[in-house]
Amino acid sequence: xxxxxxxxxxxxxxxxxxxxxxxxxxxxxxxxxxxxxxxxxxxxxxxxxxxxxxxxxxxxxxxxxxxxxxxxxxxxxxxxxxxxxxxxxxxxxxxxxxxxxxxxxxxxxxxxxxxxxxxxxxxxxxxxxxxxxxxxxxxxxxxxxxxxxxxxxxxxxxxxxxxxxxxxxxxxxxxxxxxxxxxxxxxxxxxxxxxxxxxxxxxxxxxxxxxxxxxxxxxxxxxxxxxxxxxxxxxxxxxxxxxxxxxxxxxxxxxxxxxxxxxxxxxxxxxxxxxxxxxxxxxxxxxxxxxxxxxxxxxxxxxxxxxxxxxxxxxxxxxxxxxxxxxxxxxxxxxxxxxxxxxxxxxxxxxxxxxxxxxxxxxxxxxxxxxxxxxxxxxxxxxxxxxxxxxxxxxxxxxxxxxxxxxxxxxxxxxxxxxxxxxxxxxxxxxxxxxxxxxxxxxxxxxxxxxxxxxxxxxxxxxxxxxxxxx
Numbered sequence: 001x002x003x004x005x006x007x008x009x010x011x012x013x014x015x016x017x018x019x020x021x022x023x024x025x026x027x028x029x030x031x032x033x034x035x036x037x038x039x040x041x042x043x044x045x046x047x048x049x050x051x052x053x054x055x056x057x058x059x060x061x062x063x064x065x066x067x068x069x070x071x072x073x074x075x076x077x078x079x080x081x082x083x084x085x086x087x088x089x090x091x092x093x094x095x096x097x098x099x100x101x102x103x104x105x106x107x108x109x110x111x112x113x114x115x116x117x118x119x120x121x122x123x124x125x126x127x128x129x130x131x132x133x134x135x136x137x138x139x140x141x142x143x144x145x146x147x148x149x150x151x152x153x154x155x156x157x158x159x160x161x162x163x164x165x166x167x168x169x170x171x172x173x174x175x176x177x178x179x180x181x182x183x184x185x186x187x188x189x190x191x192x193x194x195x196x197x198x199x200x201x202x203x204x205x206x207x208x209x210x211x212x213x214x215x216x217x218x219x220x221x222x223x224x225x226x227x228x229x230x231x232x233x234x235x236x237x238x239x240x241x242x243x244x245x246x247x248x249x250x251x252x253x254x255x256x257x258x259x260x261x262x263x264x265x266x267x268x269x270x271x272x273x274x275x276x277x278x279x280x281x282x283x284x285x286x287x288x289x290x291x292x293x294x295x296x297x298x299x300x301x302x303x304x305x306x307x308x309x310x311x312x313x314x315x316x317x318x319x320x321x322x323x324x325x326x327x328x329x330x331x332x333x334x335x336x337x338x339x340x341x342x343x344x345x346x347x348x349x350x351x352x353x354x355x356x357x358x359x360x361x362x363x364x365x366x367x368x369x370x371x372x373x374x375x376x377x378x379x380x381x382x383x384x385x386x387x388x389x390x391x392x393x394x395x396x397x398x399x400x401x402x403x404x405x406x407x408x409x410x411x412x413x414x415x416x417x418x419x420x421x422x423x424x425x426x427x428x429x430x431x432x433x434x435x436x437x438x439x440x441x442x443x444x445x446x447x448x449x450x451x452x453x454x455x456x457x458x459x460x461x462x463x464x465x466x467x468x469x470x471x
Contacts, residue, residue, distance in 0.1 A: 006216035007031070011203060011229075012254050014221045019202045022259045023210060030262040032210070032323055035387055036202040041069035042098035044381060047110060047197035048072070049187050052088045063103075064092060067193030070103030078107045089192040091183075097382050112179055112197075114172040115208050115236055116161040121180050123154025131159045144169055150177050160212065160236075207232045209359070217243040221253040266324050267388055273297075273317055277310045281321065283385050287330035290318060294336065307336045311347050319354035326387075328360065328379030337371050348373070394465045401465045404438035407431070411439070411468050412447060418470060419451050426454045431468035433459035 005026025012020040016038060023032040036043075050064040053071055062084050063071040072092065076084060084090070096105035112119045126145050128138045141157045144166050149155050150173065161169060179197070186196050199205055203225060211233070218233070220226050226246040233242050247253045254260045265271070271279040276296030282289045292314045294306060318333060338344055344367045351373070355362040358377070365374040391397040411431065418427070431439075436459030439447075448455050463469070 007214045008257075009206070009210070009215060009218045010253060010257050010259060011206075011218070011220040011225065012252070013203060013225050014253075020254070021202060021206050022254065022257070024257065024259075028258060029320075030259060030266065030324060031320055033263065033266070033326075033384065034202055034206055034381075040097075042066060042072070042094055042104035043199065044094050044097050045111075045113070045199045046094045046195060047183060048092055048094075048106070049190060049192045049194050049196055050090050050092050050106070051192040052084055052086050052090060054086055055084055064090065064106060065193045066092075066104070066106070066195075068195060069098055072104045072106040073102070074106050074108075078109065082108055091187055091196070096379065099382070099386060112176045113158075113199075113208075114176050116158055116164050116169050116172045117176070118156040118158060119150070119173070119176040119180065120154035120156065122152060125154040125156070127155075128157040129159045129161075132157070132162055134162075137162060141169075148173055153177070153180070160209075203228070204232065207236060211236050211242075213237075213240065215242055217245065219245045219247050219253065219257075221247045223248075263388075266321070266384060271317060271321060273310075273313050275310065275313055277313065279314060279317060279321070281325075283327065283383070287332060288327050290321075290331065290333045292333065292335045304339055307338055308343055311335045311338065311343075312350055315347060315350045316354050319351065319358065322362075322375075322377055323358055323360075325384040326379075326381050327383050328377050331375040331377060333373040333375065335371070335373060351375070404435050407435045407466050407468075408439050408443060411435075411470075412443075414468075414470065415447065415451060415455075419453065424453070426456060428456045428458065428471040429468065430458045430460055430463060430470075432463055432465045433461050435459070435465070435468075 007026065008024045010022045010024060012022075018038070019036045021034045022030055025031045048064075048066045050066050050072060053063045053065045055062045055076075060076045062074045062076060062079075064074055066072045072094070074084070074092065079090075082090070090108055091110065092106040092108050093110045094104040095107045098104040109123075110121050112121070126142070126149060128141050132138055132141070141161060145155055145157065148170055155173070157169075183196050190196070200208070203220075207229065218229055220229060223246050226244060230244050233240070233244060247256070249256065252260070254263075269280055269282065271281060272295070273279070276294075276298075278293050278295040280291040280293065282291075292311060294310050297306065297310055314335065321327070322331065335347065338347070348364055348366055351364050355364070360380050361378040363376045365376070367373055392399075395401050411429065415427065415429075429436075429439075436457050440457055440459075444455060444457060
């Protein structure tokens with residue numbers, strides 16, 4: 001396996017409206033991306049004192065007024081033992097970000113994340129991250145928990161706690177306990193609906209969650225944040241040498257490191273692999289479908305070898321793309337059919353290996369009878385597609401538009417209807433430029449002859465594709 005290649009964190013914090021942080025692997029390839037906008041509302045992990053607006057028993061759900069943006073959505077199954085009724089005040093936490101057309105999903109089960117552990121107010125559980133595999137280290141951490149677990153709170157040890165000193169864990173527990181006490185005091189003093197707790201800013205969250213021994217350098221384009229990063233590095237990684245650099249060049253920092261180009265590529269359907277094979281990634285509301293194709297890759301031995309190598313290369317890139325695009329939920333992968341069960345087993349093993357470092361919980365359900373691989377990945381934040389894009393105003397989400405011929409025939413039928421009631425000798429027709437060019441080149445003279453009217457054609461890009469005006 002060898003040692004992991006060192007990674008870089010590149011932070012673009014120069015603009016007040018938007019903060020962006022990228023993580024690059026040892027080859028300069030984008031492997032994770034985070035974005036936060038100042039105008040965003042109802043973000044994951046925010047805690048609100050909310051007021052129940054209405055309860056829909058038919059949906060087994062309730063809508064809660066959070067006081068900011070759209071009402072939050074609560075599954076009643078998440079509120080077992082709580083009498084949820086209109087007008088009731090509740091402490092809830094956002095577990096799924098608000099989207100343009102939907103409010104946040106909320107839960108009364110609260111959690112507060114620190115560097116080394118997660119505090120669960122009102123919980124009873126204690127646990128250690130499954131990604132900590134060394135049994136002796138797991139037992140050491142459990143022993144510390146037994147000594148210092150607060151009353152009426154659950155505690156989950158995070159992966160970052162590996163080899164952390166007892167004092168660091170105690171400090172984390174102390175800070176989170178004080179934070180919970182403050183939230184309770186604010187809840188008692190303020191009327192619902194109101195915001196009680198917001199997560200730290202993007203930079204601090206990324207450093208808290210992503211800073212580890214793999215990181216060798218951090219570059220940021222603001223001097224003030226450069227000093228803050230140095231402080232965080234000393235706090236989170238004592239004794240670790242990490243280069244923290246202020247970038248003050250005239251070219252944007254993301255351009256210098258080739259990140260802007262990679263971000264554009266991460267929003268495309270087609271993803272090329274180094275061999276010449278490619279993936280096609282289609283996201284829907286219900287699931288994501290990924291198709292694997294050999295493309296330009298022809299191999300060197302035989303067809304079975306070419307297919308196997310393509311699928312193994314695709315497995316690595318798919319793991320990267322799901323993390324980079326923050327894709328969660330159900331993922332269906334149509335790998336190229338392979339001849340033997342052994343090859344399918346090796347493919348599933350490779351997927352498990354590639355997802356081992358993923359911070360989000362991933363479960364691989366094996367190869368189905370149809371030769372598809374089913375994966376579920378926990379949704380941790382808004383996916384990149386939702387963050388960066390919206391529905392096309394021309395096709396309104398279809399991904400396709402009518403052919404020019406179809407639009408032209410709709411226009412002709414409308415002209416015929418108008419001609420039945422109009423004695424005007426001249427018609428002014430405005431439509432999208434490409435449609436106008438098609439009409440002018442193919443059927444305009446025929447229409448004028450058929451309807452015995454002069455048609456003045458105007459092509460525009462200001463009008464939507466498929467729309468038209470007739471005067």
